[in-house]
Amino acid sequence: MTKELIKGNEAVVKGALLAGCKTFFGYPITPASEIAHAAAKFFPILGRTFLQGESEVASINMCYGAASTGVRAMTASSGPGISLKQEGISYAAGSELPIVIIYIMRGGPGLGNIAPEQGDYNQVVKGGGHGNYKTMVLAPNCAQEMCDLTIHAFDVADKYRNPVYVFTDGFIGQMMEPVEFPKARELNIKKDWALLGNRETRDNLVNSIYLDPHELEDHEIHLQEKYREMEENEVMFEEYKLDDAELVTMGFGIVSRILKTTVDKARKKGMKVGLLRPITLFPFPKKQIKDVAEKAKSFLVVELNNGQMVEDVKASIFYSKPVHFYGRMGGVVPSVNELLDKLEEIY
Amino acid sequence: MPRMEVFIDHCKGCELCVDVCPAGVIEMVEEINKLGYHPAKYKGEGCTGCGFCFYACPEPDAITVYKKED
Amino acid sequence: MAKDILEKPKGFHDVYFYKPGDDKENTHYCPGCGHGTAHKLIAEALEDFGVADRTIMISPVGCSVFVYYYFATGNIQAAHGRAPAVGTGLKRANPDSIVISYQGDGDLGAIGGNNILQAANRGENITVFFINNAIYGMTGGQMAPTTLLGQKTMTTPYGRSIQNEGYPIKICELLASLESPTYLERVAITDTKHIMKARLAIRKAIKTQIDNKGFSLVEILSPCPTGWRMTPVDAKKWITEKMMDYFKLGVFKDLTKERKPYSPPKMNLNLDEVEEKLGLKEKPPTFPSTMSDIKEQYRNPRIKVAGFGGQGVLMLGNLLAETGMLHDYNVSWLPSYGPEMRGGTANCQVHIDEGQIGSPVVTDSTVLVAMNKPSLDKFEPDVVPGGLILYNTSMIDRKPERTDVEAIPVPATEMADEIGSLRVANMIMIGAYLQKTGILTKDSIFAALDIAIKHKQFIPMNRQAIEAGIEHVKNMD
Numbered sequence: 001m002t003k004e005l006i007k008g009n010e011a012v013v014k015g016a017l018l019a020g021c022k023t024f025f026g027y028p029i030t031p032a033s034e035i036a037h038a039a040a041k042f043f044p045i046l047g048r049t050f051l052q053g054e055s056e057v058a059s060i061n062m063c064y065g066a067a068s069t070g071v072r073a074m075t076a077s078s079g080p081g082i083s084l085k086q087e088g089i090s091y092a093a094g095s096e097l098p099i100v101i102i103y104i105m106r107g108g109p110g111l112g113n114i115a116p117e118q119g120d121y122n123q124v125v126k127g128g129g130h131g132n133y134k135t136m137v138l139a140p141n142c143a144q145e146m147c148d149l150t151i152h153a154f155d156v157a158d159k160y161r162n163p164v165y166v167f168t169d170g171f172i173g174q175m176m177e178p179v180e181f182p183k184a185r186e187l188n189i190k191k192d193w194a195l196l197g198n199r200e201t202r203d204n205l206v207n208s209i210y211l212d213p214h215e216l217e218d219h220e221i222h223l224q225e226k227y228r229e230m231e232e233n234e235v236m237f238e239e240y241k242l243d244d245a246e247l248v249t250m251g252f253g254i255v256s257r258i259l260k261t262t263v264d265k266a267r268k269k270g271m272k273v274g275l276l277r278p279i280t281l282f283p284f285p286k287k288q289i290k291d292v293a294e295k296a297k298s299f300l301v302v303e304l305n306n307g308q309m310v311e312d313v314k315a316s317i318f319y320s321k322p323v324h325f326y327g328r329m330g331g332v333v334p335s336v337n338e339l340l341d342k343l344e345e346i347y
Numbered sequence: 348m349p350r351m352e353v354f355i356d357h358c359k360g361c362e363l364c365v366d367v368c369p370a371g372v373i374e375m376v377e378e379i380n381k382l383g384y385h386p387a388k389y390k391g392e393g394c395t396g397c398g399f400c401f402y403a404c405p406e407p408d409a410i411t412v413y414k415k416e417d
Numbered sequence: 418m419a420k421d422i423l424e425k426p427k428g429f430h431d432v433y434f435y436k437p438g439d440d441k442e443n444t445h446y447c448p449g450c451g452h453g454t455a456h457k458l459i460a461e462a463l464e465d466f467g468v469a470d471r472t473i474m475i476s477p478v479g480c481s482v483f484v485y486y487y488f489a490t491g492n493i494q495a496a497h498g499r500a501p502a503v504g505t506g507l508k509r510a511n512p513d514s515i516v517i518s519y520q521g522d523g524d525l526g527a528i529g530g531n532n533i534l535q536a537a538n539r540g541e542n543i544t545v546f547f548i549n550n551a552i553y554g555m556t557g558g559q560m561a562p563t564t565l566l567g568q569k570t571m572t573t574p575y576g577r578s579i580q581n582e583g584y585p586i587k588i589c590e591l592l593a594s595l596e597s598p599t600y601l602e603r604v605a606i607t608d609t610k611h612i613m614k615a616r617l618a619i620r621k622a623i624k625t626q627i628d629n630k631g632f633s634l635v636e637i638l639s640p641c642p643t644g645w646r647m648t649p650v651d652a653k654k655w656i657t658e659k660m661m662d663y664f665k666l667g668v669f670k671d672l673t674k675e676r677k678p679y680s681p682p683k684m685n686l687n688l689d690e691v692e693e694k695l696g697l698k699e700k701p702p703t704f705p706s707t708m709s710d711i712k713e714q715y716r717n718p719r720i721k722v723a724g725f726g727g728q729g730v731l732m733l734g735n736l737l738a739e740t741g742m743l744h745d746y747n748v749s750w751l752p753s754y755g756p757e758m759r760g761g762t763a764n765c766q767v768h769i770d771e772g773q774i775g776s777p778v779v780t781d782s783t784v785l786v787a788m789n790k791p792s793l794d795k796f797e798p799d800v801v802p803g804g805l806i807l808y809n810t811s812m813i814d815r816k817p818e819r820t821d822v823e824a825i826p827v828p829a830t831e832m833a834d835e836i837g838s839l840r841v842a843n844m845i846m847i848g849a850y851l852q853k854t855g856i857l858t859k860d861s862i863f864a865a866l867d868i869a870i871k872h873k874q875f876i877p878m879n880r881q882a883i884e885a886g887i888e889h890v891k892n893m894d
């Protein structure tokens with residue numbers, strides 16, 4: 001198939017449709033609205049459902065309903081909207097429903113601004129809603145991955161019966177890059193737990209209540225097992241010039257792109273620097289970081305926030321090596337030269 | 348002859364059937380059922396098969412009304 | 418339907434296997450609770466219409482959270498108040514199912530107020546049974562939005578007051594003010610006459626959905642003897658005397674005759690058609706690489722385009738990237754993003770590169786296209802030594818101050834005006850850029866134009882502007 005120059009936010013929608021997504025429920029919010037715009041354009045002409053809900057609370061619950069009928073369902077939003085969705089996401093995790101949530105971050109607590117920040121790492125990686133649950137978090141850094149990881153998100157959501165985030169910043173959503181779209185796929189996934197509105201599935205129940213403490217504990221142990229399986233099987237990451245790296249830089253989303261250029265420039269100056277980019281934020285590439293730490297002397301984690309992923313990096317190597325942090329907030333994006341200065345300072 | 352029947356261990360003793368029965372042929376009894384209530388009971392005759400008690404009773408399985416008895 | 422035997426309807430499970438504990442035959446409801454009666458009427462209707470298999474019941478949060486224990490239907494449990502949204506998702510995903518949302522007054526009238534309002538207003542083809550018992554039963558008897566004035570609850574220990582809590586909310590009246598709902602009725606579970614009316618309303622509401630006629634809701638005034646601290650018999654009297662006085666019974670809306678049945682069209686596209694509709698079947702032309710033929714300083718450019726919103730700045734960048742892609746280069750296009758977006762200025766950043774593109778951000782640009790003076794002022798210092806500046810002399814009354822860069826003046830706005838539209842100033846600049854650098858060709862730009870411009874009638878004028886830009890630079894040489 002040929003390439004198309006397309007915004008990440010639109011690549012998400014085409015990817016979702018190629019992956020057989022049947023329903024999109026959204027609510028406008030910058031910088032995720034373009035996803036809703038593209039969905040509104042393409043879902044109906046394929047005979048699929050696009051509906052603008054009355055709120056993010058409603059749209060995640062519409063996904064909850066749609067996903068329970070066995071069809072692929074998705075929504076998209078940004079910080080303030082994702083905060084509202086947390087109740088529904090917790091319910092979906094408890095009821096084991098596959099839902100794909102596209103999260104295009106914006107800046108700040110409260111209304112903040114619409115510039116690209118990464119302050120929502122802890123929200124999605126550590127839970128966000130109530131209870132002992134986890135969601136898988138995929139962090140694309142280019143338009144191609146916006147498409148590919150959206151498709152992957154549907155697959156792993158179904159595989160584990162769990163909500164999955166595609167999680168990135170406004171830059172990656174807004175940016176246009178060439179994307180090679182894969183072929184449309186026929187879905188033959190059997191969901192014998194779904195509510196199909198027929199006699200065969202009449203006794204099925206989609207539910208997160210377990211009144212009996214032992215039953216609930218069993219259910220939650222089952223959930224934790226799924227999360228462990230994800231940690232075993234689903235870790236994704238990218239390595240760049242790590243072979244002889246003494247200083248390992250880390251970042252996700254737009255930061256990883258800036259770091260790549262920074263690494264190239266630093267190498268020209270003779271510094272042995274590499275980049276380890278987590279593509280899955282949960283499951284986090286703990287083992288890979290630990291492996292890299294055997295050879296590396298130190299780490300530099302760069303985030304557009306107050307230092308969130310950096311804590312996971314430190315924990316991954318059991319605090320055995322220095323882990324430096326460089327963060328900008330408010331939507332200020334560091335330049336390559338700025339990061340180069342930081343590298344020189346700690347190298 | 349129509350008749351009604353209360354399944355004793357499904358009755359919660361709310362007395363709504365007694366209240367609505369136009370013929371006054373249902374009564375509450377002294378004994379205590381498995382659920383811990385004084386259940387209702389058909390007096391044994393006079394049921395007209397109107398079904399009022401069936402629709403008043405909140406318990407799905409507590410009352411059956413046979414409109415025409417074999 | 419005349420039946421000889423009135424017994425547990427088949428809409429219920431024989432044995433409540435989802436109910437935990439030993440007792441799988443009785444409901445969890447208190448003696449005399451209206452929920453049980455309402456359940457019976459619904460289960461009977463599902464049996465009589467023969468739709469239990471197709472039905473999906475939504476259990477709310479409230480005393481009826483365990484609706485799923487009882488109904489021999491598909492079952493789903495929803496978050497507090499969200500059942501209408503969940504029902505919307507269920508019905509949209511599977512329009513052949515019968516979706517029933519069963520909700521209490523706290524669930525529907527308070528926390529889920531907007532969800533019911535909006536589902537009703539969309540005319541969702543679902544059925545809602547709304548149990549109005551003027552109290553929160555499950556959490557121990559707190560005030561509901563429907564609690565009567567003066568009524569004492571755990572959170573209105575001195576009685577509900579107009580000043581502190583306002584009047585009880587009348588859901589049927591509220592929803593009746595909307596155009597979309599098809600059928601709205603308020604009934605009561607009290608004496609036999611009213612129970613039989615409730616029975617008919619419940620049946621009619623379900624039938625409305627079976628007939629695909631849209632949104633139906635039945636509000637059921639329903640006793641909560643426990644919450645009200647009354648005997649079941651007194652609770653029914655209280656409904657008759659107090660609740661029915663404020664919540665008038667009756668049909669608030671009935672368009673079941675007028676409404677035409679509607680079910681969404683079904684479309685079964687094959688995979689080819691899906692790709693076709695997504696525009697993925699088109700094969701754009703390709704063009705050979707130019708990099709080795711052009712001057713060193715023009716290779717792998719990092720371009721910044723800046724100007725007023727409306728000067729086609731984003732489109733200019735878009736077209737450069739699109740054309741670069743047709744040459745099989747790696748490209749990226751990043752719009753100015755953030756506070757500037759609405760402020761009247763716009764800029765975008767474009768990479769065209771033979772190699773991988775790391776950061777898509779352009780800080781030290783090799784090319785600056787400045788469409789107005791603020792843009793030149795702001796971005797001139799960032800251009801690398803030896804870089805290229807194209808500036809719009811129609812809007813900029815000074816030369817670039819830098820002496821270590823190439824500066825090309827282009828009266829783009831005036832030239833565009835001559836062609837007939839100020840909007841094609843951006844295309845003049847593209848023509849100038851390609852003529853100056855040779856990185857893109859006229860053919861490739863024209864091909865990209867066909868892809869990037871949605872309104873085909875504008876293509877000739879855009880082409881004309883590109884040609885004019887080319888000529889302008891040619892004449893300068």
Ligand SMILES: Cc1ncc(C[n+]2csc(CCOP(=O)(O)OP(=O)(O)O)c2C)c(N)n1
Pocket residue numbers: 478479480481497520521522523524525548550552553554555556561
């Ligand atoms: C978000 C949230 N807030 C509060 C609760 C606690 N809660 C459970 S049931 C209920 C009230 C339900 O009252 P109503 O809808 O009137 O139903 P009833 O119990 O009277 O049948 C509340 C507040 C909850 N489960 N979730």
Ligand code: SF4
Pocket residue numbers: 353357358359360361362363364365386387403404405406409410449
């Ligand atoms: S109405 Fe039903 S539950 Fe109540 S007393 Fe009569 S039989 Fe028992």
Ligand code: SF4
Pocket residue numbers: 445446447448449450451452480550554555640641642643644
């Ligand atoms: S508290 Fe009220 S509403 Fe809840 S089960 Fe008891 S009587 Fe019914």
